[in-house]
Amino acid sequence: MVAQAKTVVITGAGSGIGAACAALLAADGVQLVLIGRRAAPLQQLAAQYGALALDGDAADSTRWPGWLAQIRQRCGAIDGLLCCAGGLGMGSALQTDDAAWHAAMRANLDTAFVAARACLPDLIASRGAMVLLASIASLAAGPEVCGYTTAKHALIGLTRSLARDYGPHGVRVNAVCPGWVKTPMADEEMQPLMQQYGDSLDQAYARVTADVPLRRAAAPEEIASICRFLLSEQASIITGAAIVADGGSSIVDVPTLAFNALS
Incomplete structure (x- = not known):
């Protein structure tokens, strides 16, 4: 499957799902822009895939004008955006102070919003696509993960808002909700x-x-393959969707688990 996008920006690209997305898209001949907070893994991946590495916090709006200038000089316009940055937000509400709350919002939600806002002019021009890495924590709450759960729920709202507002401009926006990876x-x-x-x-x-x-x-590559599909022409009618990729965990009727021992 060849991805539709010619130049794709990946945030949170240094490891995990972001790095797996980079590997699959590089195999499709896509020009990659890898953004992350840790320079060393980004540089390693950039050397491997001939990508542009930009180290820094994707939630820092002051970085994007300079990054966009480098991207356009090196790669041209942006055709796709994958927002894979995330993490933090552990603890119940009473265990979460202001700093931890803001850190969770910044890592999971602000990174996606700021990246989307920065890339949208190019995506409108190219009629491109965007994928936000959400979670099954976007759909249900685990124990003592208040900040993470709240931010991941908000990513679904951001996905739908972007899809609604920019669909008329030809921009598709979808979320992927993995379980354990x-x-x-x-x-x-x-x-x-x-x-x-x-x-x-x-x-x-x-x-x-x-x-x-x-x-x-899941293996990271399994989630990356869904992201690649959502950027591709094969997904040209899909927007505003939250694609669940959790091995079926979200379909389980929890009150019936006690009956498992009987079968």
Whole structure:
């Protein structure tokens, strides 16, 4: 599948799903612009894929005029945007101080909004596409992840608002909602289970997916393939959608889980 977009900007590109998206799109011959807070992994990926690496916080609106100038000089106009930056926001409301709350909003929501606003003029001109990396935390609440859950829910609202306003200009905007994905961030989230139960990393993933119909976490490449599809011509009629990619976890009727032991 060849992606429709010719130049794609990826935020949160240094690892995990963002890096997997970079690999798939590079294989399609797409010109890549990789944005992230850590320079070293960006530079490594940029060297591998012939991409433009821009290190910094995608939520910092003061960085975008300079970045856009570099992008247009190197790659031309922007045809696609993948907002993969995210994280933070752990803790219940009483455990979340103002600084932690604002950090969660900045990492998950502001990065997407500021990037979208900066890239929209180019996307309107190219009739391009945008994908926001949301989560099943956009659809339901886990325990003690108040900031993350709230920000990810807001990403769905941002997706729909952008799709509604800029669809008449030919811009498509969709969200992808993964469940557990084997990434460095998720590996860290397995640590409490590993400590509590003496699990290996694989056993911890098996524990958190025990009630997921497919009984496993996703690979980053599986989520990246959905993002690539949503940027492609094959998805030309899809906009404003929240594509759930969670192995079926969101279809499980939680009150019936007690009956599993009977089957």
